[in-house]
Amino acid sequence: MENLNGYLIVSAILFSIGTIGVLTRKNAIVMFMCIELMLNAVNLTFVALSRHMGNLDGQVFVFFVMTVAAAEAAVGLALMIAFYNNKETIDVSEVNSMKW
Amino acid sequence: MFDNVWLIPLFPLIGFLINGLFGKKIKNETVIGGIGAFAVLCSFVVSCMTILKLLSLPGEERLANVKVFTWITSGNFNADIAFLVDPLSCVMIMIVTGVGFLIHVYSIGYMHGEEGFYRFFAYLNLFMFSMLLLVLGNNLLLMFVGWEGVGLCSYLLIGYYFHKKSAGDAGKKAFVMNRVGDFGFLLGAFTLFWYMGQSHNIWTIQFTELAKNSYLLPTGGIVTVITLCFFVGATGKSAQIPLYTWLPDAMEGPTPVSALIHAATMVTAGVYMIARMNYLFIRSPETLMVIAVIGACTALFAASIGTAQNDIKRVLAYSTVSQLGYMFLAMGAGAFAAGIFHLMTHAFFKACLFLGSGAVIHSMHEALHHAHSHDDAQDMRNMGGLKSKMPLTFITFLLATIAIAGIPGFSGFFSKDEILWQAFANPHHGSLNYLLWGMGAIAAGLTAFYMFRLVFMTFYGESRITPKAKDHLHESPMVIVLPLIVLAALSVVGGYIGIPKILGDSLGGIPNYFEHYLEPVFRYSQEYLAQHPAHGGAHPSHAVEWGLMGLSVLIAIIGITIAFTMYVKNTELPKKFVAAFPALHRAVYNKWYIDELYDFIFVNPTKAAGRMLWKGFDVVVIDGIVNGVANVVMSFGGVLRYVQSGLLYNYAWSMALGVVVILSYYVFK
Numbered sequence: 043m044e045n046l047n048g049y050l051i052v053s054a055i056l057f058s059i060g061t062i063g064v065l066t067r068k069n070a071i072v073m074f075m076c077i078e079l080m081l082n083a084v085n086l087t088f089v090a091l092s093r094h095m096g097n098l099d100g101q102v103f104v105f106f107v108m109t110v111a112a113a114e115a116a117v118g119l120a121l122m123i124a125f126y127n128n129k130e131t132i133d134v135s136e137v138n139s140m141k142w
Numbered sequence: 143m144f145d146n147v148w149l150i151p152l153f154p155l156i157g158f159l160i161n162g163l164f165g166k167k168i169k170n171e172t173v174i175g176g177i178g179a180f181a182v183l184c185s186f187v188v189s190c191m192t193i194l195k196l197l198s199l200p201g202e203e204r205l206a207n208v209k210v211f212t213w214i215t216s217g218n219f220n221a222d223i224a225f226l227v228d229p230l231s232c233v234m235i236m237i238v239t240g241v242g243f244l245i246h247v248y249s250i251g252y253m254h255g256e257e258g259f260y261r262f263f264a265y266l267n268l269f270m271f272s273m274l275l276l277v278l279g280n281n282l283l284l285m286f287v288g289w290e291g292v293g294l295c296s297y298l299l300i301g302y303y304f305h306k307k308s309a310g311d312a313g314k315k316a317f318v319m320n321r322v323g324d325f326g327f328l329l330g331a332f333t334l335f336w337y338m339g340q341s342h343n344i345w346t347i348q349f350t351e352l353a354k355n356s357y358l359l360p361t362g363g364i365v366t367v368i369t370l371c372f373f374v375g376a377t378g379k380s381a382q383i384p385l386y387t388w389l390p391d392a393m394e395g396p397t398p399v400s401a402l403i404h405a406a407t408m409v410t411a412g413v414y415m416i417a418r419m420n421y422l423f424i425r426s427p428e429t430l431m432v433i434a435v436i437g438a439c440t441a442l443f444a445a446s447i448g449t450a451q452n453d454i455k456r457v458l459a460y461s462t463v464s465q466l467g468y469m470f471l472a473m474g475a476g477a478f479a480a481g482i483f484h485l486m487t488h489a490f491f492k493a494c495l496f497l498g499s500g501a502v503i504h505s506m507h508e509a510l511h512h513a514h515s516h517d518d519a520q521d522m523r524n525m526g527g528l529k530s531k532m533p534l535t536f537i538t539f540l541l542a543t544i545a546i547a548g549i550p551g552f553s554g555f556f557s558k559d560e561i562l563w564q565a566f567a568n569p570h571h572g573s574l575n576y577l578l579w580g581m582g583a584i585a586a587g588l589t590a591f592y593m594f595r596l597v598f599m600t601f602y603g604e605s606r607i608t609p610k611a612k613d614h615l616h617e618s619p620m621v622i623v624l625p626l627i628v629l630a631a632l633s634v635v636g637g638y639i640g641i642p643k644i645l646g647d648s649l650g651g652i653p654n655y656f657e658h659y660l661e662p663v664f665r666y667s668q669e670y671l672a673q674h675p676a677h678g679g680a681h682p683s684h685a686v687e688w689g690l691m692g693l694s695v696l697i698a699i700i701g702i703t704i705a706f707t708m709y710v711k712n713t714e715l716p717k718k719f720v721a722a723f724p725a726l727h728r729a730v731y732n733k734w735y736i737d738e739l740y741d742f743i744f745v746n747p748t749k750a751a752g753r754m755l756w757k758g759f760d761v762v763v764i765d766g767i768v769n770g771v772a773n774v775v776m777s778f779g780g781v782l783r784y785v786q787s788g789l790l791y792n793y794a795w796s797m798a799l800g801v802v803v804i805l806s807y808y809v810f811k
Binding site: 061064065068073134135137138139 | 788789798
């Protein structure tokens with residue numbers, strides 16, 4: 043596996059894009075997609091390093107991450123629908139009733 | 143030998159458990175009262191068996207420690223649940239169970255229809271259990287358990303009508319004053335245990351062990367401290383100056399309680415305790431003097447208050463205090479047997495008097511109730527002329543009154559005369575003896591006066607009750623009258639087992655059985671006196687003794703005559719007397735203002751201190767600290783709550799920043 047650095051760089055770029063997206067966007071669905079992007083960036087790292095080191099543990103982890111991500115998508119979308127039903131928006135800056 | 147003695151306190155305990163746990167469900171008064179009385183009857187039977195067995199032994203073998211089980215073992219300290227059988231404890235259990243049984247029977251009639259009937263009998267049985275534990279316990283700790291138990295029962299029974307504020311207050315007063323005395327008892331017990339252990343390596347609280355080793359104790363010094371502490375305990379329980387004011391107030395309880403606890407048994411616990419530890423008290427001339435003086439003062443002082451009270455039970459209460467004073471006078475004179483003898487005769491005639499007054503009150507109460515009158519059923523000014531209405535009550539009451547007044551031939555005469563003689567002739571107090579005798583004799587005159595005043599006001603003359611109620615006055619049922627008859631008979635003949643020596647000699651050598659019977663108990667005191675003869679008193683001749691006896695009888699007769707003149711012949715005299723000495727009457731009527739004095743010296747300052755600690759210390763300091771901590775936490779929270787904005791991206795930013803900070807720490811370290 044001679045090109046490990048390439049995979050890691052791509053992964054770091056994807057992770058950074060995801061992080062910045064989460065921190066700057068206010069649309070819940072966009073934030074959600076950004077989180078998925080971060081997760082997949084990590085998955086890419088896992089797979090790349092697993093291959094590089096000849097150890098399958100990393101790939102097993104990827105399956106776990108994908109499973110959790112699927113569950114998270116289901117729960118997250120349900121939350122968003124419930125939120126939309128109440129506020130007719132999915133702007134997270136409107137989610138402020140839990141403070142103080 | 144006395145293997146079944148543990149049954150004596152057990153029966154009332156069982157009775158207490160049955161009535162206490164299931165009495166509310168049983169409801170049937172006959173069953174509840176029957177259980178209560180039967181339990182005491184069983185104890186009485188076992189007591190009789192015990193004393194018969196004891197009498198069958200030769201004098202020096204009349205002592206047994208019956209161990210039931212080991213209670214506490216800790217290092218040098220040992221305490222057993224064990225009972226002491228000796229002549230003294232046998233006399234006491236006979237009095238307690240015998241008089242107790244009669245009063246239980248009486249209570250079935252007297253408490254008929256009262257709310258909480260089962261509660262009354264449960265408490266009464268618990269009292270019997272505690273009292274028997276007190277007199278039978280063979281060590282200081284077990285005695286103290288009984289000592290506290292009777293105090294508790296006294297509190298519960300004084301406050302039996304707890305919905306009346308005065309009854310609740312009287313209960314609390316009795317309890318608190320008894321606690322003061324109990325503190326003295328404990329200090330005495332601790333000091334004795336510690337001293338015997340430290341100095342002589344004898345770690346024991348057993349009475350027989352202490353008696354055997356009492357020769358190690360010095361005269362005076364530490365023994366004075368110990369005995370004075372014990373005596374403080376006795377003043378509390380036995381209502382002596384300065385701790386006597388609770389007893390008159392204790393009359394708030396039902397009359398059988400006054401008869402059983404506050405006349406015949408519990409209040410004599412202090413006398414019993416001193417007699418039980420006579421070998422200690424005889425070693426401290428100072429303590430003996432204090433006891434004799436306090437006893438004589440109490441006898442005189444309480445008798446003086448009794449002359450002006452109008453509540454029938456209150457007169458009897460002060461009379462009890464006064465008679466207890468006589469017992470302590472005997473103890474202080476070193477005449478332990480005479481004191482116990484008076485304890486016994488007093489139990490008979492005072493129980494009879496209280497129960498008789500209860501019968502009168504019962505009848506008065508019902509009559510007034512029928513007439514819808516709100517007059518006080520206990521006030522003698524509302525009575526009069528009851529002689530024909532309640533003949534049996536009258537006769538028994540009169541016999542007991544003659545006994546307490548000290549008329550020759552009745553039990554009170556023998557015991558009281560013995561005490562007065564011992565106060566005069568004892569070798570301990572030198573010329574103080576004359577004063578002690580004088581105070582005792584005057585108190586005897588006052589006793590005769592106020593007791594006959596009571597009889598004349600209650601049973602003689604014109605009826606002063608509202609005419610409508612008069613027809614409803616009637617003799618009490620047999621269940622009430624029978625105990626009266628038995629007790630009256632005992633008040634008459636009870637004295638003949640202890641005829642003073644001089645009388646016995648002149649009657650052809652009848653010995654003083656009672657004194658002889660108690661001799662083994664006071665053996666160690668006698669041994670001590672034989673080694674350290676006291677030279678305080680002269681040895682008056684027989685002529686002096688006869689003269690003094692005649693004098694005390696004369697004083698009693700004078701007291702009766704004055705009462706007769708004032709309350710039967712010329713009923714205007716008391717009013718004239720009051721008009722002539724208004725200040726004196728007011729002082730006596732208000733009990734010499736002792737309660738007010740105590741309120742001023744002790745109660746109010748204590749209350750004020752309590753209020754100060756409450757408003758000052760508790761509210762400001764304690765609450766201040768607690769609330770201060772809460773306030774500090776709250777103000778921190780008030781500042782920090784702004785961190786929780788509730789906005790998702792703020793949390794996301796802080797998480798990201800936190801990750802960056804932690805990562806950079808590890809990367810650039």
